[in-house]
Amino acid sequence: MIAYDDLATRREMVATCRRMNESGINQGTAGNLSIRNPAGFLITPTSLPYDQMQPEDLVQMSFDGTYEGARRPSSEWRFHRDILESRRDVDVILHCHSLYATTLAVHHKEIPSFHYMTAVAGGTTIRCARYATFGTQGLSDAAIEALKDRLACLLGQHGQISLGRTLSGALGLAIEVETLSRMYVQALTLGEPPILPEDEMQRVIQQMKNMSYGQAPDLDGVNDVARPKIAAAS
Numbered sequence: 001m002i003a004y005d006d007l008a009t010r011r012e013m014v015a016t017c018r019r020m021n022e023s024g025i026n027q028g029t030a031g032n033l034s035i036r037n038p039a040g041f042l043i044t045p046t047s048l049p050y051d052q053m054q055p056e057d058l059v060q061m062s063f064d065g066t067y068e069g070a071r072r073p074s075s076e077w078r079f080h081r082d083i084l085e086s087r088r089d090v091d092v093i094l095h096c097h098s099l100y101a102t103t104l105a106v107h108h109k110e111i112p113s114f115h116y117m118t119a120v121a122g123g124t125t126i127r128c129a130r131y132a133t134f135g136t137q138g139l140s141d142a143a144i145e146a147l148k149d150r151l152a153c154l155l156g157q158h159g160q161i162s163l164g165r166t167l168s169g170a171l172g173l174a175i176e177v178e179t180l181s182r183m184y185v186q187a188l189t190l191g192e193p194p195i196l197p198e199d200e201m202q203r204v205i206q207q208m209k210n211m212s213y214g215q216a217p218d219l220d221g222v223n224d225v226a227r228p229k230i231a232a233a234s
Ligand SMILES: [Zn+2]
Pocket: 030, 076, 095, 096, 097, 134, 158, 159
C-alpha cells in the first residue's frame, strides 16, 4: 500500500476542482468533491469558488460527521459520507449541476442505452434518483439507491453524481455523463431514439471490462470490502 500523502492529495483535489471549472461541468459553487483517506475523507468547503481554493481549505471529516479546520464542509457532505461508507469499491465522489445532465434530471429522465457508451457507468442505464431536499438523509438514501451497481446517477431536479477510485477517474466519468446527456437531449429533438438490446449492452459492458476501458473495471470490485481502503494519490 502506498503511504498516504495529505498535502499531495489536497493539491490533486484542488487541481481536479479547477479542471471541473475548465471542462464546463461546474456551475458557480454548486459542485463538490471528496476522497477517502485514513482519517475519514477530505471534502471541498462550502461556498468557496474553486479558483480561490487552496489545499488548506479542504475539510477533513470523520465518518461520524465531525470535521476539523477553519472552513465548513460542503452542504452535501452527508451523501459523500454515506456513499463512501456504503461503497467500498470507490474512493472518490464528484457532484455537480452540469447543464445537460441536469436538463434530463429536471424531467426525471434516466439515460437509456441509446448509445453504447451508457455502459461506461457500469450498466444499461444511468438512473435518475427521486428528488429530495439538498443536504438531507432523504437525498443520500435516494442517491445510494440510484447508484446500485453503477458508478454514476442523475439526481432528480438537482444534478449528477459520479464515482471513481481516483480523482481523475471520477472527473472523466462526470464529463462522460455530461456528454452522453447532451447527446441524448439533442437526439430527443428528432424523437425518442432506439435503444440497444440488452444482450448487446452486456457484450459492451464485458468488452469495456476486457479493455480496461473508462471506468468499467471498477465494477469488478463492487462491494468488495477486502480491497485496501485508502486511495493512493495518483
Ligand atoms: Zn448539488
